[in-house]
Amino acid sequence: MTHPCLSCGACCASYRVDFSVYELDDAGGKVPSGLAVEVNGSTCRMRGTDHVPIRCAALTGQIGQRVGCGIYEWRPSPCHELEPGDYGCEKARARHGLPPYAEAVGDRIV
Ligand code: SF4
Ligand code: SF4
Incomplete structure (x- = not known):
């Protein structure tokens, strides 16, 4: 079974993703600094x-x-905090015209 996030990506196209500069690789963190402003x-x-x-x-x-995240192992903290099915997830899915997460999961079980 493929995870529903791999056919979604709505949250990655809905919110500002802000995080501490200390998460950048050039400051000792992991996030590629070239992908941040x-x-x-x-x-x-x-x-x-x-x-x-x-x-x-x-x-x-x-x-x-x-969809995929090109820096999945090195993604910043907000990307770890948003959980599939939570408020931010559902709001993002609705914004992109996708059905609720619970429905997407259900679709794959039946
Ligand atoms: S909006 Fe929800 S289902 Fe879609 S990728 Fe983000 S966490 Fe996964
Ligand atoms: S870093 Fe990856 S998980 Fe985070 S918003 Fe960008 S694409 Fe999505």
């Missing part, structure tokens, strides 16, 4: 989530079809 001295943002239409520069594929 500076917000201020302590915060940066995933490139592509700083303007509309929002789409994180690390996202590959087509939303609602087949």
